[in-house]
Amino acid sequence: MTLVDHIPTLRGSLNRRLEPGIWPRGAHLRTDNELEIARVETTQLAARFATPAYVLDEDDIRARCRAYRAALPDVEIAYAGKSLMCRGVLRIIAEEGLSLDVCSAGELAVARSIGFPAERILLHGNVKTAEDLKAALGYGVGRVVIDSLDEIHQLGALTTTAQPVLIRVTPGVDGSTHHAITTGVDGQKFGFSLADGAAERAVARVLAEPGLRLVGLHCHIGSQITRVAAFEEAARRMVGLLALIRDLHGVVLRQLDVGGGHGIPYLPGETEFDLTGFANRLRCAVNYESGRRRFPVPALTIEPGRSIVGPAGVTLYRVAVVKRGATTFVAVDGGMSDNPRPALYGARYTVRMVGRPSSAPLVPVTVVGRHCEAGDVLAEVDLPADIAAGDLLAVAATGAYHYSLSSNYNAVGRPPLVAVRDGVARLLVRRETEDDLLARDQG
Numbered sequence: 001m002t003l004v005d006h007i008p009t010l011r012g013s014l015n016r017r018l019e020p021g022i023w024p025r026g027a028h029l030r031t032d033n034e035l036e037i038a039r040v041e042t043t044q045l046a047a048r049f050a051t052p053a054y055v056l057d058e059d060d061i062r063a064r065c066r067a068y069r070a071a072l073p074d075v076e077i078a079y080a081g082k083s084l085m086c087r088g089v090l091r092i093i094a095e096e097g098l099s100l101d102v103c104s105a106g107e108l109a110v111a112r113s114i115g116f117p118a119e120r121i122l123l124h125g126n127v128k129t130a131e132d133l134k135a136a137l138g139y140g141v142g143r144v145v146i147d148s149l150d151e152i153h154q155l156g157a158l159t160t161t162a163q164p165v166l167i168r169v170t171p172g173v174d175g176s177t178h179h180a181i182t183t184g185v186d187g188q189k190f191g192f193s194l195a196d197g198a199a200e201r202a203v204a205r206v207l208a209e210p211g212l213r214l215v216g217l218h219c220h221i222g223s224q225i226t227r228v229a230a231f232e233e234a235a236r237r238m239v240g241l242l243a244l245i246r247d248l249h250g251v252v253l254r255q256l257d258v259g260g261g262h263g264i265p266y267l268p269g270e271t272e273f274d275l276t277g278f279a280n281r282l283r284c285a286v287n288y289e290s291g292r293r294r295f296p297v298p299a300l301t302i303e304p305g306r307s308i309v310g311p312a313g314v315t316l317y318r319v320a321v322v323k324r325g326a327t328t329f330v331a332v333d334g335g336m337s338d339n340p341r342p343a344l345y346g347a348r349y350t351v352r353m354v355g356r357p358s359s360a361p362l363v364p365v366t367v368v369g370r371h372c373e374a375g376d377v378l379a380e381v382d383l384p385a386d387i388a389a390g391d392l393l394a395v396a397a398t399g400a401y402h403y404s405l406s407s408n409y410n411a412v413g414r415p416p417l418v419a420v421r422d423g424v425a426r427l428l429v430r431r432e433t434e435d436d437l438l439a440r441d442q443g
């Protein structure tokens with residue numbers, strides 16, 4: 001802490017500029033401190049849909065899809081549906097020409113309900129239940145990504161024609177991210193280890209299974225990673241394995257899926273993912289390694305989720321209570337049920353009081369939720385000293401892994417998901433009601 005941090009009056013009052021790179025592209029802060037997203041006032045959104053509410057800048061999502069396609073024109077971009085899955089978002093993804101990664105029969109059902117093209121769908125997961133596998137085969141998904149020896153037999157026993165599959169490999173690359181979302185190293189539950197030969201043994205088993213057709217390899221080293229070199233290293237190792245498989249089995253696998261995991265900034269000053277650098281270095285690494293091993297350059301797939309939808313989302317909360325003391329607690333009408341990420345990963349956020357002007361100095365506060373846990377903390381940030389019940393808070397970069405991680409803790413209904421575009425708000429998913437909560441309860 002510096003001296004300035006201890007003296008509220010020196011901390012300044014509300015910054016009139018939105019932190020660059022953190023808020024949706026269509027976000028604009030007016031001089032009266034009204035936050036507009038895609039020319040829709042967030043005070044109007046809060047009035048119409050109530051709070052908490054997840055707001056999505058549709059054009060931001062579309063722009064991110066297009067940026068990926070422009071940077072990687074010959075690479076298949078498969079949106080990781082787990083990051084934010086609903087029909088409205090999948091329609092955007094389908095319209096933008098992306099493929100889709102699903103990891104359960106439930107996610108597949110959403111995709112299926114809008115007729116997402118089956119050949120552009122990949123099924124993932126370390127556990128795929130019989131229902132998941134049957135649903136995938138029933139819809140005719142393009143590829144299933146095999147994650148265990150058990151699954152080889154389980155899937156093989158269900159197929160009637162040879163199902164195209166990839167094998168998920170753990171390449172032994174650490175993306176330097178939170179341990180709960182680190183998946184490229186040995187000692188975690190996903191994939192077959194490259195280092196101990198498990199991946200090579202899985203290849204032999206799949207090749208011997210008549211119900212499966214091995215078309216390529218997959219890896220996913222983790223999430224919220226900005227170090228491009230980690231993806232480059234993983235790709236290099238995977239091409240090495242493709243060449244080894246050719247040498248050992250005489251089989252040339254044409255597809256290489258290097259997963260997703262591209263990080264986004266949540267706080268000012270955090271590194272943005274270098275998409276152009278990633279595209280160049282991925283292409284160079286794969287071309288170089290393929291050339292060196294005289295292996296035909298494989299067709300590439302990537303699976304970004306967070307970096308497609310994360311920055312497009314903003315959560316709106318209403319301040320319910322302010323408790324002033326040694327710590328000032330600003331308690332809002334949502335919390336860990338709509339955002340468990342601070343509790344799960346120590347995630348931090350950029351938060352603003354919006355909707356009315358304030359010239360009060362900024363003071364440190366702890367933004368907490370309404371749930372029955374002391375750990376229900378959303379953020380530790382600076383907000384205007386005159387913050388009061390009824391004020392509106394906007395939390396940035398909540399498009400990915402918020403709606404999809406939300407729960408009904410304390411029988412609180414999940415917030416609505418609202419898309420905004422060209423001055424118009426469109427409800428994608430309505431708020432969960434008490435009737436919804438009671439609907440499954442058999443009494």
Ligand SMILES: Cc1ncc(COP(=O)(O)O)c(C=O)c1O
Nearest residue numbers: 080220223260261303304305306
């Ligand atoms: C197999 C797979 N692909 C893609 C992703 C998408 O990750 P992210 O949202 O970090 O891009 C995940 C989640 O980490 C995943 O498990």
Ligand SMILES: N[C@@H](CCCC[NH3+])C(=O)O
Nearest residue numbers: 082181223224341400401
């Ligand atoms: N849920 C995690 C990301 C998980 C990535 C999925 N494999 C997060 O919110 O950061």
